[in-house]
Amino acid sequence: MAKRTGEKYEAIIEAAVRVIAEYGYHNAQVSKIAREAKVADGTIYLYFENKDDVLISLFSEKMGTFISRVEEEMAQVNSAVDQLYKLIRLHFEHLERDHKLAIVTQIELRQSNPEVRKGIGEILKRYLDVIDGIVENGMREGVFRPDLDVRITRKMIFGTLDETVTSWIMNDHKYRLLDQVDALHRLFVYGMGNYHQMDADA
């Protein structure tokens, strides 16, 4: 029934991003999104199953494109250490480029109901797989410790990136995310400890 493509499909998703970013999740009514997209309320239901579907599709479209790009870029980088660096950089670039999208995916959609959260979680799995791949590469290459637990490590990387972006938004984007890429990368690879810095820096 739902069309899922076309000019209006995209217009509705873009309108949803703008409306949610401006008014917040709890004030983003279907009618407001429709007005912003310059379509009738009912038209939204020709392109989406229901409101949840709009939100999940929004996340899927925006995040799906991003993850595909990350996958491509990862393939073009040789070492896991560089892949990790690139990942952090892409993650921050992606969200810093579009503040509204950052607010929507990082803050507002997390207030959504279980159905939407479930949809979001499924989309994120692909991203977590990419992270797992980097960790596994590094272990295979021998640049990462052989005793790493991939899932624990993945949670550190994702959790840290996520918390960093959320915090940046909560502070009204008043500094540059990309300025933190180096520090984070170093933290991931070398940790907080003051051991062997000379070697590490070498």
Add this chain to the structure above:
Amino acid sequence: MAKRTGEKYEAIIEAAVRVIAEYGYHNAQVSKIAREAKVADGTIYLYFENKDDVLISLFSEKMGTFISRVEEEMAQVNSAVDQLYKLIRLHFEHLERDHKLAIVTQIELRQSNPEVRKGIGEILKRYLDVIDGIVENGMREGVFRPDLDVRITRKMIFGTLDETVTSWIMNDHKYRLLDQVDALHRLFVYGMGNYHQMDADA
């Protein structure tokens, strides 16, 4: 006006935890919480300003107690490395001890409205301060790298712990959180890199 103490105050908070954990945030009506607490609907408003206040108080009581305990424990540990270890351990213990509370604070309350989220955020600030303290201690002691950015490091620690707990709940608590303390601590202190492990372990 709102009493904020007493037997029923606590009964209502405990009931709220149980109801939200069982039915989810969006199905935790005031009347359901009242019934669970074995008080009349109106009684809730003798102890709390409104429903939001119940939720914020819930978080405040549970998390406040926990943070106070963490603060005490930190004072009794000498090295920052051990403090960090203790922190991870306490964090996981706290949430592993009470699965329902974990679900409520970690998953359900994050769907709440801006007012509640604001209240939660303020309470969490104290916890972030504790983490900052550990990082600063470590730098002063010379066991943590002198070029650490405290705020970035804090986000890594908190983001990782948070993501780890969320993931554990989403997987239906099917493994033990406490089993991951060592691995996480090592990850924080030494990082993912395979440099100088022998020295580091020495």
Add this chain to the structure above:
Amino acid sequence: MAKRTGEKYEAIIEAAVRVIAEYGYHNAQVSKIAREAKVADGTIYLYFENKDDVLISLFSEKMGTFISRVEEEMAQVNSAVDQLYKLIRLHFEHLERDHKLAIVTQIELRQSNPEVRKGIGEILKRYLDVIDGIVENGMREGVFRPDLDVRITRKMIFGTLDETVTSWIMNDHKYRLLDQVDALHRLFVYGMGNYHQMDADA
């Protein structure tokens, strides 16, 4: 946002009159009005801002139409004495024609909250202006005493008409209001005193 015109707009107002007249102001729930108007509860909010708006609009529509008619009729009458007669007659005719409306505007809506009362007061100002006009005309014509205080006189006229109608309703409309027009008119013009009746009647 609220439409304020159309078939359903009128149906809702008519339904409100019937429901309030039958059940009283304090038992005229929105859902009851909606059912009487044969629309859904929510439909009321497509035509009115809120319940108060329904009540104020009711008064405005009914009283507004009446006042416009009074204004027209006044323009077609020459002498102030005849204008006054016509006013009393129109006032009583208006309320005697529709007993339910009389009950609603005269009794029930006066129990309403400050917001509604304020709205009603503003609408009534136009009516008071008409009365002022008559008094001023009469003074200009020389048929009314030159030392009349317009505002005091207006209050006598309005207060008397109002009390008369209220009393008539409280006595279950068991006599005819229009039968009192002459007596009231004479009372206004000549007063209670027994001076010069012969001349006056001449």
Add this chain to the structure above:
Amino acid sequence: MAKRTGEKYEAIIEAAVRVIAEYGYHNAQVSKIAREAKVADGTIYLYFENKDDVLISLFSEKMGTFISRVEEEMAQVNSAVDQLYKLIRLHFEHLERDHKLAIVTQIELRQSNPEVRKGIGEILKRYLDVIDGIVENGMREGVFRPDLDVRITRKMIFGTLDETVTSWIMNDHKYRLLDQVDALHRLFVYGMGNYHQMDADA
């Protein structure tokens, strides 16, 4: 059950006047009146049947005293014309003396529910009887027209006084009620018409 006398009985009534005058009828909760009267909520129910009873008693006590005084004063005046003058004067004096009481009896209590309004109506009957008496006296004396309809005339007098006081309160008591006694009395006795003023004034 209800005591209906005593220090606290009076304290509660006085408190009710103050609370209703300050906060308005719709915000005059029993608990607020109790607090103002410095008694417990439950104590009110030792002296009154229910909240309605408090309001009716308030009106009864305050208005009853006033009406008794009016009755006494009327007995001491000979002519109906002077009685009428005295009545207007007493009416205005009574309400001008206590602004809070005026607001409560004239504005706020009229928003009350049917039960209270019924109680008030019954108390007012005595007052209307006094007015009737004056009109009848005047007719008997021959100073009022013999064709007066007592009930119509009574409504003119009461309606006018009532409207005058209400209007004065709505205008924030910004002029003196007593300044209008002469004008009103003249209006009642001689009417608005400009006939025979010279004789009338003679």
Add this chain to the structure above:
DNA sequence: AATGAATGAGTTTTCATTCAT
């Protein structure tokens, strides 16, 4: 395909009154 008017289910909060102490 597109419209947008109409639907109606669902929930927080207040406050008069009671009654155990």
Add this chain to the structure above:
DNA sequence: CATGAATGAAAACTCATTCAT
């Protein structure tokens, strides 16, 4: 007599979704 903690019924309003045009 007095207290005041506890009760629980009751109602306005929102908004996702439908469907006749």
